[in-house]
Amino acid sequence: xxxxxxxxxxxxxxxxxxxxxxxxxxxxxxxxxxxxxxxxxxxxxxxxxxxxxxxxxxxxxxxxxxxxx
Amino acid sequence: xxxxxxxxxxxxxxxxxxxxxxxxxxxxxxxxxxxxxxxxxxxxxxxxxxxxxxxxxxxxxxxxxxxxxxxxxxxxxxxxxxxxxxxxxxxxxxxxxxxxxxxxxxxxxxxxxxxxxxxxxxxxxxxxxxxxxxxxxxxxxxxxxxxxxxxxxxxxxxxxxxxxxxxxxxxxxxxxxxxxxxxxxxxxxxxxxxxxxxxxxxxxxxxxxxxxxxxxxxxxxxxxxxxxxxxx
Numbered sequence: 217x218x219x220x221x222x223x224x225x226x227x228x229x230x231x232x233x234x235x236x237x238x239x240x241x242x243x244x245x246x247x248x249x250x251x252x253x254x255x256x257x258x259x260x261x262x263x264x265x266x267x268x269x270x271x272x273x274x275x276x277x278x279x280x281x282x283x284x285x
Numbered sequence: 286x287x288x289x290x291x292x293x294x295x296x297x298x299x300x301x302x303x304x305x306x307x308x309x310x311x312x313x314x315x316x317x318x319x320x321x322x323x324x325x326x327x328x329x330x331x332x333x334x335x336x337x338x339x340x341x342x343x344x345x346x347x348x349x350x351x352x353x354x355x356x357x358x359x360x361x362x363x364x365x366x367x368x369x370x371x372x373x374x375x376x377x378x379x380x381x382x383x384x385x386x387x388x389x390x391x392x393x394x395x396x397x398x399x400x401x402x403x404x405x406x407x408x409x410x411x412x413x414x415x416x417x418x419x420x421x422x423x424x425x426x427x428x429x430x431x432x433x434x435x436x437x438x439x440x441x442x443x444x445x446x447x448x449x450x451x452x453x454x455x456x457x458x459x460x461x462x463x464x465x466x467x468x469x470x471x472x473x474x475x476x477x478x479x480x481x482x483x484x485x486x487x488x489x490x491x492x493x494x495x496x497x498x499x500x501x502x503x504x505x506x507x508x509x510x511x512x513x514x515x516x517x
Contacts, residue, residue: 237429240467255299
């Protein structure tokens, strides 16, 4: 049991460390995305473009209400 | 519209990625470094796929975006497993493979859960944003894991030159990514000056790995502990 716990602890520490780093890096950001695998040109990110929502993710033609308001 | 520099960097990168697999095959290291080679092989196929989609649909098309970001998520997951396979090689004499595998799966599941928690609050295109968020988060997890692995290499006095070169190359790759990511967020006005930085580093990683497989013998040794400044 203790061995399993010693596996969970480093995994959690790495996760917390990585997410903290990301938070620090993006704290003053505007959502700019430059992450990419390989040397292919990066397309305009989703949140910066006016691209229409493709069919599979549309739930009918009705306007989507603002959630949680 | 892509400029000549974009095309050259892209083609060179794809060639270097293919060169890694060819060099590993030539040195009969394909099985030993299976996930590293799988990542490079996937990268080649993804590059070809992106090229095809880009030619048909254009850079700002929805098709290219979807293909790009979904394939990026897939590649990042394979890169994560490649990194874990380096952990298994470094720690193989300690016989802790079972625990490493368990930790790797837990960490991947934790990252996926965290990514889901983020996108579920703010996105209506859940699956797309999830793939995208997971990819970004795994990059940061990969960077932290690479530094931890380098610490372990120094601590365990690992001397296999090829292994050291593979890990250090990955460290430079992740570090440059993090630096460019942070810079583009902190100083968006500087982003245009570092546009080519990450694609160039994405070329240098397979080049370094290909050189390692081609030139560094499997039994070659190095003392990485000498590279670190340790106060006595």
